[in-house]
Amino acid sequence: MTSLQIFPITGIGEIAPGDDLAGMLADSIDMLDHDVLVVTQKVVSKAEGRVVPIDVDDPRGHKAIVEDESVRILRRRGDLIISQTTHGFVCANAGVDLSNIEAGHAALLPVDSDRSARRIRDVVRARQSVEVGVIISDTFGRPWRRGVTDVAIGSAGIGPILDLRGTNDALGRELQVTEVCVVDEIAAAADLVMGKSTGYPAAIVRGAEASWFRKGSVVDEIVRDPQDDLFR
Amino acid sequence: MTSLQIFPITGIGEIAPGDDLAGMLADSIDMLDHDVLVVTQKVVSKAEGRVVPIDVDDPRGHKAIVEDESVRILRRRGDLIISQTTHGFVCANAGVDLSNIEAGHAALLPVDSDRSARRIRDVVRARQSVEVGVIISDTFGRPWRRGVTDVAIGSAGIGPILDLRGTNDALGRELQVTEVCVVDEIAAAADLVMGKSTGYPAAIVRGAEASWFRKGSVVDEIVRDPQDDLFR
Numbered sequence: 001m002t003s004l005q006i007f008p009i010t011g012i013g014e015i016a017p018g019d020d021l022a023g024m025l026a027d028s029i030d031m032l033d034h035d036v037l038v039v040t041q042k043v044v045s046k047a048e049g050r051v052v053p054i055d056v057d058d059p060r061g062h063k064a065i066v067e068d069e070s071v072r073i074l075r076r077r078g079d080l081i082i083s084q085t086t087h088g089f090v091c092a093n094a095g096v097d098l099s100n101i102e103a104g105h106a107a108l109l110p111v112d113s114d115r116s117a118r119r120i121r122d123v124v125r126a127r128q129s130v131e132v133g134v135i136i137s138d139t140f141g142r143p144w145r146r147g148v149t150d151v152a153i154g155s156a157g158i159g160p161i162l163d164l165r166g167t168n169d170a171l172g173r174e175l176q177v178t179e180v181c182v183v184d185e186i187a188a189a190a191d192l193v194m195g196k197s198t199g200y201p202a203a204i205v206r207g208a209e210a211s212w213f214r215k216g217s218v219v220d221e222i223v224r225d226p227q228d229d230l231f232r
Numbered sequence: 233m234t235s236l237q238i239f240p241i242t243g244i245g246e247i248a249p250g251d252d253l254a255g256m257l258a259d260s261i262d263m264l265d266h267d268v269l270v271v272t273q274k275v276v277s278k279a280e281g282r283v284v285p286i287d288v289d290d291p292r293g294h295k296a297i298v299e300d301e302s303v304r305i306l307r308r309r310g311d312l313i314i315s316q317t318t319h320g321f322v323c324a325n326a327g328v329d330l331s332n333i334e335a336g337h338a339a340l341l342p343v344d345s346d347r348s349a350r351r352i353r354d355v356v357r358a359r360q361s362v363e364v365g366v367i368i369s370d371t372f373g374r375p376w377r378r379g380v381t382d383v384a385i386g387s388a389g390i391g392p393i394l395d396l397r398g399t400n401d402a403l404g405r406e407l408q409v410t411e412v413c414v415v416d417e418i419a420a421a422a423d424l425v426m427g428k429s430t431g432y433p434a435a436i437v438r439g440a441e442a443s444w445f446r447k448g449s450v451v452d453e454i455v456r457d458p459q460d461d462l463f464r
Contacts, residue, residue: 004425007235075462082462090376142374143463144322145383146456147393147413149420161379181379182424188381189421192414192440193236208424224378230307230314231375231463 004207008193008200012043015201021047022123025202031124033131034213036158036205038190040150041138042097042107043201044116050108051101062096065106069094074232085109088223089153090232091140110136113154114217121156133158133213137187143231150191152183152218159183159214160221181222182212236439240425240432244275247433253279254355257434263356265363266445268390268437270422272382273370274332274339275433276348282340283333294328297338301326306464317341320455321385322464323372332431342368345386346449353388365390365445369419375463382423384415384450391415391446392453413454414444 011028015021021043031037045051055061059079067073070083074090084090087109095109110116113136121134136154141147152160162180190203226232243260247253253275263269277283287293291311299305302315306322316322319341327341342348345368353366368386373379384392394412422435458464 002425003237003239004421005235005237006421077462144456144461145413145416145454147411147416147454149413149416151377179379180423181377181381184377184379184381185420185424188417189236189238189424191412192417192421192437193234205424222377222379224376229376230309 002207009202015043015046017049019047022120026124026127031130036133038135039202045107054106066093117154117156150187152187155183155218159216234439241434247275247278249281251279254352258356258359263362268365270367271434277339286338298325349386349388382419384419387415387450391448392450
């Protein structure tokens with residue numbers, strides 16, 4: 001069994017709308033086949049120009065943007081809105097974020113976070129001739145548990161779900177828990193070296209199993225069909 | 233910034249009720265200060281004798297055990313029950329599990345999963361004179377997202393919540409998202425090297441930040457107070 005190594009990409013500075021983030025990542029570090037490059041949503045949104053001005057002294061300003069970014073509101077409490085985004089993600093404030101962004105601005109989620117991952121992957125593959133996976137990560141809370149963790153909102157080149165159906169456990173019995181959200185586990189692992197305040201916008205997870213690499217989309221595979229969901 | 237290294241502990245065989253799991257882990261590998269030892273719930277439950285016989289041909293048998301282990305049922309659909317355990321965790325089937333356990337038996341969650349972590353930590357510290365964190369992990373689903381990931385159900389020597397309140401982001405603005413569930417991120421990272429079918433019951437996460445190590449309890453810090461919870 002191999003071990004995993006996880007380290008931040010430290011050479012990326014501030015990102016502005018229009019910056020060639022994919023090129024900067026592809027030039028930052030020598031990657032290996034089966035590396036997973038995890039990139040935080042914030043820098044992707046900035047590079048893609050998904051930044052809007054906001055009057056920070058007007059709480060209604062933030063709320064209006066959150067409502068614009070939502071297709072359905074599930075819960076409200078105080079300033080907090082839990083809603084469903086156009087991608088199908090259910091999260092706080094539709095992913096609209098005021099941290100690590102210039103004062104007077106808010107960052108919105110990428111329009112198509114799987115496409116964002118594919119674009120970065122295409123550039124890395126073209127420049128480095130390596131087969132890597134790319135994950136766009138964001139920070140979500142969850143019901144019933146305090147604290148936030150990073151999850152995947154987009155991916156390319158790595159299967160979001162590791163499907164173990166039909167495989168047996170160590171004692172030869174068919175596994176009950178069989179669909180692992182491997183991209184969420186990788187996003188969480190990467191956050192451990194990026195931190196929230198240090199400002200590293202990306203990390204490499206090295207040593208992933210070759211069988212994890214395939215086509216796949218977070219939006220297609222991870223977003224639970226509302227009719228299968230017990231908590232909408 | 234340091235990097236993290238994650239590797240499985242491969243020398244642990246099958247565990248039976250009464251086995252000295254803590255001693256086996258403490259003798260398995262040389263640990264370093266600030267290693268985090270992640271141990272899957274299954275082997276902890278087995279060592280602690282939290283295993284009950286079950287008639288696998290009688291679906292009502294499984295259901296009855298799940299109901300016994302639940303203090304409140306949130307949802308039912310088919311054979312699936314989402315319920316709250318005595319610890320306060322909300323999960324599928326109260327954590328009662330039929331995989332990786334002898335046929336005709338089910339594994340229940342440890343009675344006090346933080347205490348389970350403390351016991352293992354005490355033995356490792358006594359034998360190796362190192363300051364480590366210990367996490368007991370289990371595999372949970374979550375609303376709105378398909379696939380399961382590993383989370384922490386018990387911990388010792390490592391703070392479940394990394395509290396960044398009052399700290400600033402890279403641009404000097406106070407962080408909005410400020411309480412990171414670092415033990416869930418570590419549990420998820422460890423699962424990447426343990427797999428579901430390979431049977432590695434434990435892993436080491438090496439390179440964690442010294443500031444993460446402190447007293448703390450998953451049940452006290454991570455279980456969300458029902459009155460703060462928007463989805464009960």
